[in-house]
Amino acid sequence: MKKSIRDILKTPFLKSLVILSGGAILAQVFNFLCSIAMAYQYSKSEIGYFTYILSLVAMFSNIINGRYDVPIVSGEKQDVNALVKISWYICLPASIVIAICSFFYIANTQKDYQEYLYLSIWVFPLLLVAGIINILNAYNNRFGEYKLISGAYLVRTIFQSVLTICLGFWKATAFILLLSQFLGQFFGMGKQSARIRNEYKNIQKTTRKEIYEALKKYRRQPLFSVPATLVNAVSYSLISLIIGNYYGMEILALYSVSVRILGLPLSIFSTNVAKIHFKDATNELQTTGKFIKSTSKMTLFSLILAIFMVIVLMLFAPTLFSWIYGQPWIESGVYVRILAPMFALRMMVGAIGYGFIIANEQRKEFIFQLALLIVGIGVFIAAKYLLWTINNLLIVISLSYSIIYLIELITIIIISNKENNLDEKCPYTNHS
Numbered sequence: 001m002k003k004s005i006r007d008i009l010k011t012p013f014l015k016s017l018v019i020l021s022g023g024a025i026l027a028q029v030f031n032f033l034c035s036i037a038m039a040y041q042y043s044k045s046e047i048g049y050f051t052y053i054l055s056l057v058a059m060f061s062n063i064i065n066g067r068y069d070v071p072i073v074s075g076e077k078q079d080v081n082a083l084v085k086i087s088w089y090i091c092l093p094a095s096i097v098i099a100i101c102s103f104f105y106i107a108n109t110q111k112d113y114q115e116y117l118y119l120s121i122w123v124f125p126l127l128l129v130a131g132i133i134n135i136l137n138a139y140n141n142r143f144g145e146y147k148l149i150s151g152a153y154l155v156r157t158i159f160q161s162v163l164t165i166c167l168g169f170w171k172a173t174a175f176i177l178l179l180s181q182f183l184g185q186f187f188g189m190g191k192q193s194a195r196i197r198n199e200y201k202n203i204q205k206t207t208r209k210e211i212y213e214a215l216k217k218y219r220r221q222p223l224f225s226v227p228a229t230l231v232n233a234v235s236y237s238l239i240s241l242i243i244g245n246y247y248g249m250e251i252l253a254l255y256s257v258s259v260r261i262l263g264l265p266l267s268i269f270s271t272n273v274a275k276i277h278f279k280d281a282t283n284e285l286q287t288t289g290k291f292i293k294s295t296s297k298m299t300l301f302s303l304i305l306a307i308f309m310v311i312v313l314m315l316f317a318p319t320l321f322s323w324i325y326g327q328p329w330i331e332s333g334v335y336v337r338i339l340a341p342m343f344a345l346r347m348m349v350g351a352i353g354y355g356f357i358i359a360n361e362q363r364k365e366f367i368f369q370l371a372l373l374i375v376g377i378g379v380f381i382a383a384k385y386l387l388w389t390i391n392n393l394l395i396v397i398s399l400s401y402s403i404i405y406l407i408e409l410i411t412i413i414i415i416s417n418k419e420n421n422l423d424e425k426c427p428y429t430n431h432s
Contacts, residue, residue, distance in 0.1 A: 027157035034161035048249025049174040051256040055240035061130035066090040067221035072138035082214035091131030099124035152188035160184030224362030231369035258335035295416035302351040306344035313340040345405035355412040
């Protein structure tokens with residue numbers, strides 16, 4: 001194990017992670033400070049309604065491009081411009097359709113939400129800008145522009161936090177929170193889009209035949225990766241939506257703050273490690289036919305972080321929340337303690353989660369995400385009819401999801417150690 005840790009420290013991985021995570025760490029510092037300001041500045045109910053809308057957006061933000069943005073990173077060179085065009089062509093109509101469906105969902109499921117129904121107008125612009133950022137991140141990642149990705153994320157987060165606090169002095173409402181979220185997304189986009197803007201004319205020249213060929217070659221993305229990613233997002237966003245429906249917006253606000261804190265390690269490390277793992281693993285696969293070495297390295301690294309995270313949060317979360325957010329938010333610390341093991345395993349899976357795509361095993365990924373959704377729905381039905389408290393609900397969710405994540409983690413490791421036929425199995429490895 002000591003040798004493995006030394007290998008991590010010696011490889012370019014650590015340098016890339018520092019570049020990517022440096023901005024993410026600063027961004028999450030601002031995010032954390034903003035969450036404190038929100039707790040004192042905005043009412044729990046306004047934070048709850050804000051969380052409700054963001055949960056709807058979060059369900060679809062990662063699949064709004066049909067997942068054709070993913071192979072932009074490591075797809076064949078001649079396919080990149082077509083993939084960019086496809087990603088945009090899917091993003092625009094999909095955002096419109098989802099926004100309309102969201103409006104009717106809210107209107108028919110949340111009776112107490114009627115006076116806040118106008119907030120659903122934010123679903124369309126938030127999804128649209130998420131789709132643009134997905135394309136830019138993938139394009140930058142292809143060229144190893146980790147510092148640019150990190151910097152853009154930092155700038156966006158800073159301005160979102162600043163707008164949230166400053167505009168909150170004028171009017172501390174859910175509308176202002178969503179407005180701040182939207183406007184903040186545009187900051188940093190200019191520099192991040194510089195390379196793709198230079199390629200704009202060539203992207204526009206992409207023919208229908210080239211688009212058709214790319215659609216066909218990477219068809220596993222919408223067929224398997226989209227359902228798997230959507231089901232995964234729904235399984236978590238559903239928790240927020242149903243907590244809002246069953247337990248009220250103030251409880252949802254308490255839950256949202258706990259999830260925001262638990263999401264810090266995911267935002268700082270897991271997402272960035274996954275980007276590096278994707279690139280390293282595809283290179284290893286092309287060279288050796290396996291990607292076990294890069295997968296083992298990332299798993300060990302995330303395991304160390306996960307153990308530290310669980311120990312700290314399990315021991316000190318309620319006390320820390322009471323000190324930082326004030327006594328009214330101590331219950332959020334209790335939620336953190338309950339959910340910490342689940343989020344730690346989720347972080348580990350997220351670090352190597354692209355393994356399914358790399359090995360063209362999206363069907364297995366879909367099975368695991370479907371299991372999360374089915375278990376989640378089953379737990380909520382039980383909670384409704386057995387009249388569980390919110391704490392009982394979260395305990396069962398945390399335990400059941402943790403088991404699924406552990407099995408998924410083991411499966412990815414096994415897959416990474418299998419010999420793969422490069423010509424048939426993985427279209428992402430020939431990108432020179």
